[in-house]
Amino acid sequence: MPSTINVKRRGIILLAMMAARTHTSQRSGIWQTAHVASPRPPGVPFVENNCLVSTNPITGVEVGRFQVATPQLVARAVDLARPAAAWWAELGFSGRRQRLARVVSLLTHRTGELAALIHEENGKPVGDATLEVVGAVQHLAWSIRNARRVLRTRRSWAALRMEHTLSIEHQPYGVVGVIGPWNYPVFTPLGSIGSALAAGNAVVFKPSEYTPAVGAYLADLFAQAIPDWPVLTAVHGLGETGAALCRSGVGKIAFTGSTATGRLVLAACADTLTPTLLECGGKDAMIVAGDADVEAAAEACCWGSMTNAGQACVGIERAYVADPVFDAFLAALVRNAAAVRAGFAEEADIGPITMPAQIDIIRSQVTDALSRGARAVAGGPEAIQPPFVLPTVLVDVPDDATIMQEETFGPVLTVHRVRDAEEGLRRSNSTAYGLGGSVFSRSSHGMVIARRMRSGMTAVNGVMSFVGSSPLPFGGIGRSGSGRVHGAAGLREFSWTKVITRRRFRSLIVTESFGRPPGSVRWADRCSRLLHGRGR
Numbered sequence: 188m189p190s191t192i193n194v195k196r197r198g199i200i201l202l203a204m205m206a207a208r209t210h211t212s213q214r215s216g217i218w219q220t221a222h223v224a225s226p227r228p229p230g231v232p233f234v235e236n237n238c239l240v241s242t243n244p245i246t247g248v249e250v251g252r253f254q255v256a257t258p259q260l261v262a263r264a265v266d267l268a269r270p271a272a273a274w275w276a277e278l279g280f281s282g283r284r285q286r287l288a289r290v291v292s293l294l295t296h297r298t299g300e301l302a303a304l305i306h307e308e309n310g311k312p313v314g315d316a317t318l319e320v321v322g323a324v325q326h327l328a329w330s331i332r333n334a335r336r337v338l339r340t341r342r343s344w345a346a347l348r349m350e351h352t353l354s355i356e357h358q359p360y361g362v363v364g365v366i367g368p369w370n371y372p373v374f375t376p377l378g379s380i381g382s383a384l385a386a387g388n389a390v391v392f393k394p395s396e397y398t399p400a401v402g403a404y405l406a407d408l409f410a411q412a413i414p415d416w417p418v419l420t421a422v423h424g425l426g427e428t429g430a431a432l433c434r435s436g437v438g439k440i441a442f443t444g445s446t447a448t449g450r451l452v453l454a455a456c457a458d459t460l461t462p463t464l465l466e467c468g469g470k471d472a473m474i475v476a477g478d479a480d481v482e483a484a485a486e487a488c489c490w491g492s493m494t495n496a497g498q499a500c501v502g503i504e505r506a507y508v509a510d511p512v513f514d515a516f517l518a519a520l521v522r523n524a525a526a527v528r529a530g531f532a533e534e535a536d537i538g539p540i541t542m543p544a545q546i547d548i549i550r551s552q553v554t555d556a557l558s559r560g561a562r563a564v565a566g567g568p569e570a571i572q573p574p575f576v577l578p579t580v581l582v583d584v585p586d587d588a589t590i591m592q593e594e595t596f597g598p599v600l601t602v603h604r605v606r607d608a609e610e611g612l613r614r615s616n617s618t619a620y621g622l623g624g625s626v627f628s629r630s631s632h633g634m635v636i637a638r639r640m641r642s643g644m645t646a647v648n649g650v651m652s653f654v655g656s657s658p659l660p661f662g663g664i665g666r667s668g669s670g671r672v673h674g675a676a677g678l679r680e681f682s683w684t685k686v687i688t689r690r691r692f693r694s695l696i697v698t699e700s701f702g703r704p705p706g707s708v709r710w711a712d713r714c715s716r717l718l719h720g721r722g723r
């Protein structure tokens with residue numbers, strides 16, 4: 188009997204995998220691709236014969252093709268995931284921990300292979316892709332190690348309900364939908380996927396249309412580590428596939444992407460009141476106080492704004508630098524920016540702009556700023572050399588320039604002279620975004636400024652250091668979204684709170700009955716005064 192069940196389960200997995208992938212074969216864990224140059228513009232995914240085709244952003248060589256999941260296929264994937272979710276939840280923390288540890292181990296051993304695939308499909312340098320996988324592994328390992336501690340049932344009591352034991356439980360949603368972006372195609376979705384699985388959910392994952400091969404690789408890896416049931420299934424396609432996932436009746440949607448798409452996700456989920464976790468864009472600022480270590484600040488600012496070719500939600504996009512250190516900071520920054528090499532070769536520091544359409548947005552933001560009186564002290568319009576954009580630093584940018592309000596997904600930074608850190612804080616808080624940020628100061632005032640920065644996360648004397656710190660929740664406020672991934676808050680995001688009261692003995696003061704004795708109300712009132720009435 189058990190073997191029959193196993194065969195059935197494997198059949199389900201195969202079905203899900205076949206639905207997700209065609210024309211791309213996997214041998215010894217290495218992805219073999221057709222290696223056919225596409226006649227389309229490099230890096231722009233397209234649909235051909237119901238298949239989503241992803242190509243290398245530099246060479247246009249096909250990376251993989253994947254069957255597009257129609258709304259019916261999305262619904263089928265969610266249906267297949269439901270029994271998987273029931274089995275997974277039933278395993279409990281230790282059963283899940285044991286199986287997810289296999290995923291961690293497999294991911295660790297395959298880091299090089301996965302990094303090569305990220306490089307091929309997204310274009311980022313292999314070193315950055317490797318660090319991305321390493322970071323994802325740390326968060327996944329933390330989630331599985333801490334899920335029991337964070338989500339275990341807690342008992343409580345209430346003075347006027349002594350006759351009941353009160354328990355607070357965290358139950359999984361069942362099937363969770365995860366919609367991911369392309370800029371960190373492993374780190375970002377795995378933040379949600381890891382927390383969701385550790386909390387006892389199964390996941391249906393819609394990778395970005397720009398990185399479906401990476402998404403499929405992850406789903407395959409999970410299937411190899413956990414062959415019993417498809418606890419992670421990938422569905423591929425364009426925006427409609429993501430929209431179908433929002434409407435599929437999953438227990439929760441965890442979305443990471445632009446603020447504009449976040450609004451669409453929220454609207455789609457409103458129909459069914461499906462809870463949403465939204466990790467959207469940012470317009471992060473660095474504040475450099477007059478007492479800052481200028482060289483360290485400039486070095487961190489350069490990396491924070493240019494890493495991943497500026498395609499990071501928590502990338503530094505604005506720097507507010509106190510007048511006494513402004514000139515020294517700018518000189519060091521320009522020096523650092525000039526040393527950044529763009530390319531696809533191994534020695535490159537940054538890769539191409541993965542989404543070709545972003546190049547026009549970057550160009551229009553830079554041109555708009557220059558037309559309003561800004562100056563380029565590094566890069567500028569001539570730094571836009573598709574598919575690359577070289578580091579660009581703008582000064583004298585007025586606050587009404589588009590670049591000051593809209594997210595820039597490229598290696599472009601604006602630097603502003605301010606009187607002091609206080610003015611920097613006021614101006615950094617002037618956007619509707621509120622994701623991350625950074626403060627450089629040698630004094631304890633740095634912490635004060637950090638606390639008052641309107642953002643979900645701030646690094647003092649560092650940049651993005653909160654991203655790789657496993658216990659820390661990640662997320663923003665305002666236009667940057669709501670909810671958290673990573674850490675204990677991330678685990679709680681993927682479970683709903685259930686309370687149970689259990690009577691231990693008869694009530695001394697009966698209140699929950701139409702037949703309550705006449706003195707009950709008086710006694711309840713007396714007890715309440717005794718407990719809380721002394722503060723006058």
Ligand code: NDP
Nearest residue numbers: 368369394395396425426429430444445448466467468500
């Ligand atoms: P998009 O918003 O374009 O897409 C994100 C995902 O949503 C993709 O999988 C996309 O599919 C899907 N999608 C598109 N339309 C819909 C729809 N109507 N309903 C449901 N899903 C849909 O973002 P990008 O992929 O361009 O990613 C970059 C953005 O992500 C930036 O704004 C960045 O700041 C943000 N980001 C935020 C992070 C955070 O944690 N706060 C982390 C990383 C990135 P498809 O690709 O097929 O269109």
